[in-house]
Amino acid sequence: MPLDRINFQGLRNLGEVSLRPSRHINLIFGDNGSGKTSLLEGLHILGLARSFRTRHLKNAIGHDKQAMTLFGRLEGDPPIPIGVERRRDSDSISMRMAGDRVERIAQLAEALPLQLINSDTFRLVEGSPAARREFLDWGVFHVKHDFFDVWQRARRALKHRNALLRHDRIDPSTLKPWNAELARWADRIDAMRSDYMTQFVPIFETTLTELLGIPDLSLRYYRGWDRNREISDILAASANTDRQMGFTQQGPQRADLRLRVGKHPAVEVLSRGQQKLVVSALKLAQGLLLEQTSNRTCLYLIDDLAAELDDKHCRGFCHLLEQLNCQTFLTGINQRALNHDWQAETQVERFHVKHGQLSAG
Numbered sequence: 001m002p003l004d005r006i007n008f009q010g011l012r013n014l015g016e017v018s019l020r021p022s023r024h025i026n027l028i029f030g031d032n033g034s035g036k037t038s039l040l041e042g043l044h045i046l047g048l049a050r051s052f053r054t055r056h057l058k059n060a061i062g063h064d065k066q067a068m069t070l071f072g073r074l075e076g077d078p079p080i081p082i083g084v085e086r087r088r089d090s091d092s093i094s095m096r097m098a099g100d101r102v103e104r105i106a107q108l109a110e111a112l113p114l115q116l117i118n119s120d121t122f123r124l125v126e127g128s129p130a131a132r133r134e135f136l137d138w139g140v141f142h143v144k145h146d147f148f149d150v151w152q153r154a155r156r157a158l159k160h161r162n163a164l165l166r167h168d169r170i171d172p173s174t175l176k177p178w179n180a181e182l183a184r185w186a187d188r189i190d191a192m193r194s195d196y197m198t199q200f201v202p203i204f205e206t207t208l209t210e211l212l213g214i215p216d217l218s219l220r221y222y223r224g225w226d227r228n229r230e231i232s233d234i235l236a237a238s239a240n241t242d243r244q245m246g247f248t249q250q251g252p253q254r255a256d257l258r259l260r261v262g263k264h265p266a267v268e269v270l271s272r273g274q275q276k277l278v279v280s281a282l283k284l285a286q287g288l289l290l291e292q293t294s295n296r297t298c299l300y301l302i303d304d305l306a307a308e309l310d311d312k313h314c315r316g317f318c319h320l321l322e323q324l325n326c327q328t329f330l331t332g333i334n335q336r337a338l339n340h341d342w343q344a345e346t347q348v349e350r351f352h353v354k355h356g357q358l359s360a361g
């Protein structure tokens with residue numbers, strides 16, 4: 001569901017922001033330092049209660065402000081108001097949705113599925129498996145309703161098992177119940193992830209072909225443990241080596257997505273530009289799959305696309321965005337930076353940011 005109202009106060013250098021965005025494409029223009037990324041950051045905090053720029057939300061409060069209050073309204077009948085507030089004098093964040101207090105961030109995340117594309121996301125190919133796992137789990141979380149619960153149970157079992165492994169002396173029998181618990185949830189997580197990937201891969205391939213052809217590129221899911229063995233057997237057999245390492249070496253916490261070109265890891269073969277297009281295709285394909293499987297749309301936050309992709313691929317990317325029914329906020333230095341020929345029926349709103357003040361046009 002798109003946001004039909006946005007109201008921010010006390011966010012970084014931005015003055016009061018009051019917007020009625022388009023339900024499809026929103027273009028945000030402004031000079032360096034005007035506040036474009038801050039606006040995307042505000043939307044990110046609204047959907048996930050965390051920033052992509054800082055680990056400490058307090059840093060996002062305007063220097064001379066006591067609090068940051070972010071409000072958005074999801075279109076619907078009735079519309080759903082959501083709000084996030086972070087005060088300087090308190091260590092906690094308060095979240096509300098439809099008039100009620102929100103206790104779990106997952107509730108916000110579920111209401112506002114959100115995809116960020118900026119220069120950090122473009123590291124998805126070359127970065128650590130953790131980033132790709134987070135990417136994969138975003139998709140699984142939004143299409144499989146019990147995933148969050150299952151994943152939390154696995155994490156709890158893993159934490160207990162790892163804590164025991166770090167003791168100097170352990171009686172192997174104490175590991176047994178945690179092995180069983182971890183194995184049980186690991187299999188469930190694997191089934192959900194693997195199911196998701198079966199749906200995801202063909203959509204990703206079609207999307208990538210529209211952006212750029214890379215023959216021989218393959219995307220495979222690695223579940224985190226040996227393909228030919230049961231996780232329960234692995235956990236039982238690896239107690240000693242796991243103890244030497246001090247942690248559980250195989251399991252769903254080690255899952256990854258493997259991108260290859262022929263036999264080589266994609267990161268060794270693709271140019272930076274090609275890697276960006278692969279990441280773009282990954283991100284767009286997740287939005288498409290969400291739309292197809294659950295009839296929900298996600299919110300795309302895209303920071304400075306023109307700085308990342310050349311003209312031709314920028315246009316190809318915008319063309320795909322146009323086909324997706326998702327609400328999108330795209331930033332750029334000036335109108336020229338995003339001069340895609342939007343089709344007449346596409347709803348496009350333009351906003352200009354100058355010294356922290358937003359105006360339409």
Ligand SMILES: Nc1ncnc2c1ncn2[C@@H]1O[C@H](COP(=O)(O)OP(=O)(O)O)[C@@H](O)[C@H]1O
Nearest residue numbers: 012013032033034035036037038059061062063
């Ligand atoms: N907590 C803060 N309070 C006030 N201003 C801030 C804060 N943090 C950063 N800024 C300023 O906000 C401005 C906007 O930054 P940013 O949103 O990154 O601009 P843009 O993306 O348009 O280049 C910068 O000039 C920065 O110095």
Ligand SMILES: [Mg+2]
Nearest residue numbers: 036037038303
């Ligand atoms: Mg910026």
